[in-house]
Amino acid sequence: MNTYDCIIVGGGIAGLQAAIQLGRYQHKVLIIDSNYGRSTLCRSYHNILGYPDGISGAELRTIGQKQASSLGVSFLQSTVLEVEKRNEEFILSTASEQQFLAKRLLLATGIIDNIPPFPELFPCLGISVYVCPDCDGYEVKGKKTVVIGNGEVGANMALTLTYWTKDILYINHGGEKLDVEVEKKLQEQNISYINKRIKEVKTDGAKLKSYVLEGEIEVKAEHSFIAFGKNKVKSDLAKQLGVELLSNQHIVVDSRTKMTNIKNVWAAGDVAAHSEQVTIAMGEGAQAAIWIHKSLLEN
Template sequence: MIYDCIIIGGGVAGLQAAIQLGRYKRKVLVIDNNNGRSSICHSYHNILGWPDGVSGTFLREQGYKQALSYGVEFLQKEVISVEKMPATFFVTIASGAIYAAKKILLSTGVMDNIPPYPAIRPCLGLTVYVCPDCDGYEIKDKRTIVLGAGNTGANMALTISYWSNEIIYINDQETDVSQELLEQMKTKNIAYINVAIEEVLAAGANFQGVLLKNGEKVEASRAFIAYGQNEVKSNLAKGLGVELLENKHIVVDPRTKMTNVDGLWAAGDVVAHSEQVTIAMGEGSQAAIWIHKSLLS
């Protein structure tokens, strides 16, 4: 069997594209390892129609059901490679099985560098955040800790100081911070602690602070994570000769979302944009529309 389109990545962008293509009566396969960014966020607060927030898990579950209703197929596996022949793409998964498609959509996303403190995971999206554009508002006038490293953490502290005057930056990895950023933090009255973290303190989803290696406890009700080195999952694209930016995000046509490789599209956080759920939805739909148009020719 040759699918009309194989979508690699079943997060927000991939599911939105699958729904659109399913409504076009296209034969679609979504291959996803269920380990994406949206699967660990317990609440998004800046989405139209969800003023009290909505979890990534809920969005994924609803998107999966909706796509299934249009005949979209799903496979929970890891994709190892994608090979392009003149008119067909061949996708190989970890078991060695190979699937063929006329078109490919990469919606493989980005994975944040979350530090390995067990208490953080239940807090993600509720009291601990990674994106100031998404969740800066959630710390409004609240005492907030930035758990981070070097200049990345310092820049995050400065960014979120827009919403709160009680910002503490803990340089967990004790890496260098530029003198310029140190001065800017001082001007903004951002407390700076250059000590590693021993443990994150939380009661379920409620972040409470951190215990430092020196025994000091720092209390706060909110936190942002900013260690840098987030993983942009564009390796499959690179292997196909797709144009990438220096930060490894995929370059696409702004109108169609197709890459420089004919028949290969990309959408969502793996593409160069502001990494928003709402934008990922739009890009998924946009890519699907143009994939459908290309299949008509």
Template sequence: MRYDCIIVGGGIAGLQAAIQLGRYKHKILVIDSDSGRSNLCRAYHNILGWPDGISGEELRAIGEIQALDLGVEFIRDRVEQIYKENDTFRLFTQEKQTFTADHLLLATGVMDRLPPFPEIYPCLGISVYICPDCDGYEVMNKRTIVLGSGNVGANMALTLKYWTDDLVYINLELKKIDENLKEQLQQKKIEVIEENVEKIVAVGSEFKGVRLAGGDVVNGERGFVALGGNHVKSELAVQLGVEIMDNKHIPVHPRTKMTNVEKVWAAGDVVAHSEQVTIAMGDGSQAAIWIHKSIMKKKRK
């Protein structure tokens, strides 16, 4: 079956685009593996209209129902290969399905690198955070433990000093910290612990601290993860000849959100910008408006 547009990725950007394109009554398919980072966040607190927070799962569920009501189709699958033949995009999935489309929106996102402790997952977005722009406010005046790696974690600890003076930086992977950062940490009176962590201490969604490999427990009210090395999911873009940056993010036209490849758009965290839910929503909506213009241009021919 041929679609006017296929959206790869059903996270926040993909869903917002699907809703906008559904309102234009175009034939739209969203292919989503249901494994994006927005599934992991138990509460977003900086979104207009949700002062008490909303989980990524709930926001996605609401968005999918909204898009389905507009006639958008959804497939739970993972796209593994895409190629363009003349003016047609052909997509091949993990479940051996094949789809074709006239336009393509890549909303494949980013996956954070998290420490290997299962206790951390119920805490994400509630008492353990990743993005200081999203959630620095949540650690205000609270004892906060930064679970980081080398310079990345050091920089996070220094950033969070804006919100709280009670900070501990645990260099989880024992990677080297540059001398100038060590000096800044010392000047800001941020405690640095160079020791492996045995376990995250948590009660349900409430982070309580960590137990070090030597047995000592470091107590905390909030946690922040800063390991670096996040996975930017731009591999499909590369298959299509889309330009990507050194950090693997996709640059797009600031107005239309189209990539350097004709009729291929990108939106959300995979794009080169600050990784925010609200920005992802705007990206998705803006890309959809210009995809609509392109669809209508094709139909008038």
């Protein structure tokens, strides 16, 4: 069984940044990544220092993988199914039927957004269709914006976006009933509201064109936000280890060190409790790596 100073589960932005830091410390590091997460889907991040014209998640990952590899970091594309703590080390079992031993463990498994199964939407993510108002509200400044979602989750997204634009339409694709007070708030903000399911999404490459609703109603849309709630927080491995979780399944970490309540287990990125931003994930990955290094020095 191969032994590593640190195994990082999740090769997104937080995991890669941690791996680069640990690689520069010359530790033996393995990233195990399924290659399917938020950073594989976003076609453009616009709020990152140094990339004023945006950079895709795929490109950022490629740059990070190349940099980490140059520092001796190893990569395995697989999924970790089980993790067991043995004394102060960890045995990880993967879907590829391999086992690895880790002196330290960093969980950077992220979350999976609840995106409706219209394949046409995916090339648009980060370019004309968005999921995060803090990341991309700026992109719809003063523009007509269509929010698609479910019930009050979608309605609240529409209300949040009034900071950026007053021309908003909410399509309640999920059909969950709105509270009277929420409907009143939509009316007060002049947000149009349609309670119909989407049958088809029309696009031109990465450019959104329109939504076709029940009854063959076509709604023109060049900019859109998705808000269905019930995103999947990938904290199953943390549960196996007895790591403390919030009620929303995000991992609780020490604000300074990013270590969990379980010794030698750290968490960084969107799986932890924080503002879900690429830049914050980078910082958390680096911070966790610094304290992982300090803990390894103690031995």
